[in-house]
Amino acid sequence: MAPERWDFFDWLDRVDRRVIYGFVMLALLVPIIWGKALPPAEMESAENYFKTIDALESRDDQIVFLALDWGPSTQAENGPQTEATIEHLMRKRVKFALITYYYLAVPFMKNMPRKVAARLEKESRAMGKNEKWEYGKDWVNIGYKPSMQIVLQQIPKTEDIRDVFKTDTNGELLKNIPCMKNISRFDQIPLLAEFTGLVGAFNMWVQFFQSEKHRPKMVHGCTSITIPEAYIYLDSGQLSGLQEGVAGAAYYSKLLGYSAKNPNAAMKNMTALSVAHFVIIFFIFIGNLGMFVKQARARNKRN
């Protein structure tokens, strides 16, 4: 039997997946290693997110809750979102409490605020201001709480929310921590920022993190997969702002003051992702081209 002739358009229709893997890997690696960034696309949802946080005031009798319900698997998207939010809150000197019901978030909850604080302190020293951000005064890490569905329902009903959590992650009583000293009532929480890639996780907060008299404003940082789910809450007004994956984090970072010349991780990751998007669009195009040519040939043969 004569060997089959290699056909270019047939190859376009059936590109080996290893070729696609190679191109996608290069598309992601090269921009990240190169380290440059492109200006991010505008996102109204991220802009609303920024405005919501920017409208907060630095007060001793209020604390923002940050729910870090993500782990290493969604670190690439939720990590930059969380870091940008923590930086925004720290710049405005708004106190915040970290909490999670996902155990794998624990190492990130310990390290992320310290990393952001160290960066801001370095920036402050460079500007001759010598500002400090300290654990206990500017933020508290309440840590991992199992069975959050039950715990969440207790929070709005309790007389003192510190009694629900009792201690921080180091075992220190919340009543003894400076940023929680004046916080007891649920209505002293003006905002909840929830970050997750888990499907259905945000629903729980929307359902239960409210009382008859008070519903904190909510903002959300989601992964690209859960954007459709998050949009229904944004549309209904239950969410005041949304960071749509790493694209949202990149635009939020731009609003925070980062730029293509001085990018952060979110903007660099988004640039790499953009190149990968183009690679995927290219392969979709050539796949369709190959399919159309094959179909046209088959029609001609029949005729």
Next chain:
Amino acid sequence: MRKKLIVAFTFLGGIYYFLEFVLPKNIAFGSDPKNSFQFGKYHDQISTGFIIVGTMAIFLGVINILRSHGLSIIMRRKRWGYSAALVAAMVITMVGGFWDWHNSAASRKAAHVQKTIIAAKYKAAKDAWIAGGKTGTEPKKADFAKLTTEEKNMVAQYQPTEFSLAMGQIYGELLMGLDGLFTALSSAMFSLLALYIATAAYRAFRIRSGEAALMMLTALLVMMGQIPVGGEILDGLLEHYGIDCGIAGVRGWIMKYINAAAFRGIAFGAFIAMLAMGIRVWLSMETGSFYQEEE
């Protein structure tokens, strides 16, 4: 009998939370407001009890793993090596986790003892100052922060040993730390999705029909709307056709109106299904290993 007990406890657990949610906080009997009944008076304690019972399920998982994979190892079944790796990983994580917990508890205890010593010395000095007619400088707590050698040894008794710190690091740093094995492996596993999505998109997005063409066009518009250069490429073209909001605006419109409407319908269906499933589980109408009669 066992089945009846399971059904009864399941029902009681469900009915308590249902009633606690729907009933008012205070149910008044008669005109005297003090004569009221609080259904959820012990809600915190009951909830804590449920959390503890739920946590005990971990042991069921451990027993199940040891039973199934342990048998594989003992009987040298096919691929018993993987079972051995799983059991070894479980044991290492448990041992490391235990030491990590022990170190946290020991450090907290040592810190508490140190605070108690400082507080006791400060109180004694303050009482003496008050008894002496408040003459001299008022003692401050910070003055007693420095411990004597004897006091340091007393605190050191409660601190974790070097061995337990090293064992705890297996869990805290090596496995579960920010740069730990589990963190790196989880990130690597999830990042493979990027490659699968690329090949899936290449194979799935073929214009075989009008609907497929519409789906692909929508996907392309959404993708172009969120990447940095999408606006630079398409905004001019869109303006030519009278669409002033740019590709970012087009993407936003698609997500807000088309996508949200469709997903809201899906979400409603899913929530109603969850409600139905919840009621079935609550009333033990679901068949499963707990409900089937053992023959």
